[in-house]
Amino acid sequence: MIRCIRHTAAFTFLLLVALLVNAARVQVFEAEGYAGNTANRRVPIARYDKPRGAVLVAGSPVTGSRDSGGRLRYERTYTEGPLYAPVTGYSSQTYGTSLLERAEDGILSGADDRLATFPWWDHLTRTHRAGGSVHTTINPKMQRAAFDGLGGKKGAVAAVEPRTGRILALVSTPSYDPGELSGNSPAVSEAWRRLNGAEQRPMLNRALRQTYPPGSTFKVVTAAAALESGKVTDIEARTDSPDPYTLPGTATQLGNAARGCEDAPLKDAFRVSCNTVFARLGAEIGLRGMVDAARRFGFNDRRLRIPSLVAPSNFDTRMDPSQVALSAIGQYDTAATPLQMAMVSAAVANGGQLMPPYLVDKVTDARGVMVAAGPHRPTREAMGPATAQQLQDMMIDVVAHGSGRRAAIKGLTVGGKTGTAQHGVRNEGTPYAWFISWAREKDTYEPTVAVAVVVEDAAADREDISGGGSAAPIARAVMAAAG
Structure with missing residues (x-):
């Protein structure tokens, strides 16, 4: 037994x-x-069993959570959803997350180990932590000014603080309400189909994910390359620039919309936007020099995150001389996001130093204790300080005496550059209106803001589309709101 x-x-x-x-x-x-x-199903049930952490603008939450009473209990809510959609993105039980909701999902959902005092214990006990908060760099007054300025037009605005890289405004219109995608009801599926099928593409973040031909705003980069390479040593000396200009190796002649471009000095050519002067300079600088200059400003960077992924802006690395000449005036295959062109303007305003842009100031846990500060990335020298000073003078001249007059603000020194970018087959599409600018207090060299505005307005007559007419007033409103 x-x-x-x-x-x-x-x-x-x-x-x-x-x-x-x-x-x-x-x-x-x-x-x-x-x-x-x-x-x-246990994972999503646990994920939505507690409220999601908040995204904050100027200390106030622009997101929240609503108790639906269902198995996936808490649904995301958005305060002024269309205004902040290009910043927050959406968080949906059905379709996942996007933009900041995706990039900071670990903090907002509570899954990030930085929110735990003893991460190993939470993993062992399968504890679901309360979500933390993400504090953005957005200035609500500037965000509102950009959104209202664009109105019903298709377009985007990006504004940054040149000294730090903090993103102060990020707007894309037409926009949408991310709250329509919260939950898992049939209404959410219908909203998803409607938004994705809309001709105006409201879910496209034009400030970060759409690239446009930058047109004449790219002449800032070409001017910097000309000055840095020594191709131009005096911005007021006459250049050897025929009008029209025959593109190298071709019989194609390039003309100007402005008068007085033949042999125009760089400063005058910049003010009235002479294509011939800048195309010839681009061909003289050459492919290698132009590619290097564009890269210093951030073009062709596939690693840029803010922390959301930003579409890379393009400057081709394989071109013949005629294509380099066209690229130097923002045509051919050159393409840029509004954020990229705000970076170009910021580098000029900041004495040639380009600060990497970022959108998150800090993240905190549910008790408000800081978990991590904003990123501290190394600066990039886009150009020398002497070149930056000359470009500042030329951009100020555009606003004081050129096509950027509608961006002038009393009491501030404002520099800008207009652009009208052709596109479509045989350039028959309605041109995009660009304006990039920066502002600072008078009698100081401390820039407060750099802005890029692009407007796609298919409803407007062709002659009414211009950077100075369509985009500059929006930039002015955004810069004025920074004070």
């Missing part, structure tokens, strides 16, 4: 060990596999 009991006890012990080994295999070694399985 005792022998049988011993055998039974030994067998039971072996069964217990096997059970523990299997439990360890499931809970430790295969936990991630089970957690990531789409059939596992």
